[in-house]
Amino acid sequence: MLGLTTGSWEAVLRRFAQLVTEAETPSGEAHLAKKFGLSCLEVCQFLQMARQYRKHRLFRELQACYGRPEGVNTLPPSEIEAELVRHYGFSPVAARLYHRWLVEFAARIGKSPLAPGEIIFLAISADEGARAKLAEAQHIPLRLRYFTTEDALEGPYGGSRHRVAGLKFGRILRFATEARAQGALLTLPDLAVLMGIHVDAIRRQLLAHPEVVVPTRGRVKDIGRGVTHKTKIVELYLEMHTETEIVERTDHTYESVEAYLKEFARVVTLADQGLKPVMIRRVTGRSMALVQAYLDLYRRYNQPDYYFRLAQLRNVFARDETPGQKKGRLFRSPTGGAGL
Numbered sequence: 057m058l059g060l061t062t063g064s065w066e067a068v069l070r071r072f073a074q075l076v077t078e079a080e081t082p083s084g085e086a087h088l089a090k091k092f093g094l095s096c097l098e099v100c101q102f103l104q105m106a107r108q109y110r111k112h113r114l115f116r117e118l119q120a121c122y123g124r125p126e127g128v129n130t131l132p133p134s135e136i137e138a139e140l141v142r143h144y145g146f147s148p149v150a151a152r153l154y155h156r157w158l159v160e161f162a163a164r165i166g167k168s169p170l171a172p173g174e175i176i177f178l179a180i181s182a183d184e185g186a187r188a189k190l191a192e193a194q195h196i197p198l199r200l201r202y203f204t205t206e207d208a209l210e211g212p213y214g215g216s217r218h219r220v221a222g223l224k225f226g227r228i229l230r231f232a233t234e235a236r237a238q239g240a241l242l243t244l245p246d247l248a249v250l251m252g253i254h255v256d257a258i259r260r261q262l263l264a265h266p267e268v269v270v271p272t273r274g275r276v277k278d279i280g281r282g283v284t285h286k287t288k289i290v291e292l293y294l295e296m297h298t299e300t301e302i303v304e305r306t307d308h309t310y311e312s313v314e315a316y317l318k319e320f321a322r323v324v325t326l327a328d329q330g331l332k333p334v335m336i337r338r339v340t341g342r343s344m345a346l347v348q349a350y351l352d353l354y355r356r357y358n359q360p361d362y363y364f365r366l367a368q369l370r371n372v373f374a375r376d377e378t379p380g381q382k383k384g385r386l387f388r389s390p391t392g393g394a395g396l
Contacts, residue, residue, distance in 0.1 A: 064172070073119050075099065076106040161197060175202045177250065179240035186277040186343065196240040200231055200250070225261050227251065232270045233307055241273035269306040287349045289313055290320045294357050294365045321369035323350040328370075 075092050085099045092099070109115040140151035170176070181194040210223045231250050235242045248255045262270055266288075269275065275285040285306065292302045293313075302313050319342065326336045337347045358366065 066169070069118060072102055072105075075102050077119060079103055079106070170199065171201075173201055173203045174199050176200075177235075177246075179235050179242050179246055180273060182236065182239050182241050182276070190243070196238065198235050198238050198240055200234050202250070204230075221261075221264075224251065224253075225265055228258065228261055229268065229270055229307075232272055236271045236276075241271065241276055243273045247272070267305060269308065271307065286316045286319070286346065287353050289316045290350070290353060291357075293317055294353075294362050296365065317369060318373060320350050320353070321373035323347060324354050324366065325370060325373050327351060327354060 071092055071094075075088055075094075078088060078091070085096050085103075088094070088099045089096045094102075106115070137146075137148070137151040137155050140146040140154060141148055146154060177198045177200050178195045179198055180188070180190060181196050184193040207223060207227060210226060228247055228251065231247060232242050242250075244255050244258050247258045251258065262272075269285040269288055271285070289302060289306055289308065292305065297305075299310060299313060302308070303310055306313070308316075319340070322340055323336055323342075326339060331339065333344065333347050333351060336342075336351075337344050340347065
């Protein structure tokens with residue numbers, strides 16, 4: 057068997073198809089060998105294979121896909137839609153819509169080929185709300201580094217020949233953070249599919265590393281057990297960690313960390329004013345699970361050792377809510393320096 061990556065195999069197919077197409081015009085084997093970086097013997101073998109399989113349907117499809125230079129359309133839009141109607145049972149309207157979706161999909165993926173170890177994976181957009189049905193929500197094609205050199209060194213091919221626990225969590229964190237950077241959020245089932253293990257195994261990996269906040273859809277959108285990442289950020293702040301430490305430990309941006317802290321400050325202020333959890337949920341628009349988690353955290357830290365930090369949060373919230381006042385800032389800049 058040949059040990060080729062998907063990208064390398066695709067490159068071989070493209071070179072073969074383009075060489076066969078080029079051979080249809082008057083040109084010698086020496087010219088083809090020079091143009092495609094092959095030996096004359098390899099050119100002869102490619103052409104012989106083309107003659108042997110030229111009547112096969114798969115050979116014609118291979119030429120249609122790869123037989124022209126990159127960036128050149130093999131078929132105009134009208135012919136693509138006609139193919140969908142004639143061979144795949146599409147109605148004219150469905151063919152037009154599907155072709156439009158394919159064009160948009162190709163534009164999102166980009167024209168650059170996948171690097172070795174990269175894959176395309178569809179995940180739900182980060183703009184979708186917590187209650188969005190996955191089957192109806194907008195999905196985004198992502199480029200994920202499925203296997204890297206670091207993975208090889210961490211796992212069985214490196215120093216840990218009989219242990220893959222570190223490799224598992226490292227890949228889970230990489231998949232989730234790369235997805236978020238591209239505007240999507242992975243669910244636990246998504247991670248289970250990517251990792252080839254059960255959802256419960258993914259959950260155990262996350263629980264085994266409470267110091268790291270993995271940006272899954274559940275955590276970011278307050279779904280199920282996902283509220284814990286916000287309370288973890290608030291807890292770190294109350295325990296006098298700097299903003300740089302919080303960002304590094306949770307893999308969140310300065311802006312998102314500050315947004316969570318202001319969200320917590322609002323719940324605290326409303327609770328101080330005597331509002332019940334149900335009313336706080338209504339006023340803030342947050343989930344009941346998150347409101348309750350914030351209130352539990354407030355009760356736990358509402359003691360003298362943490363009064364200073366709580367006062368900071370209240371002051372920032374008060375300035376934000378007062379008309380004409382300059383907006384409160386918890387962080388001065390993304391380079392460090394906590395303060396108001």
